Amino acid sequence: MKNSKSHLNEAFAQLQDAQLSLKHALDNVEKQNNKRALQSTLSAVDEAVFTAANTVANYQDVNY
Template identity: 65%
Template sequence: MKNSKQHLTDAFAQLQEAQINLKHALDSAEKLNNKQNIGNTLSLVEEAVSAAASSVAYYQDTNE
């Protein structure tokens, strides 16, 4: 069974994967409207990646 830090690091990895996939989607989108929508989503995911990175970095284990 995973602990909260393991779940957090899993979520962080999934967000990073989403960021990579969105960058690929943005690069391959042809219509301007699609590029804008993907770009907006990418910006939000980038914010989430940053927040998750901070959460991982400052996570306090039980023995701390």
């Protein structure tokens, strides 16, 4: 069974994957309205990656 730190690390990795996929999508987008939508989405994911990175870095394990 996964603990909360494992779930956090998994979510962080998925956010990083989404961030990379969006960057690749931006490299290949053709229509300007699609580009704006992708940039907006990427911006939100960038913020989520930043926040998740801080959470991972500051996560305190249980001391038994």
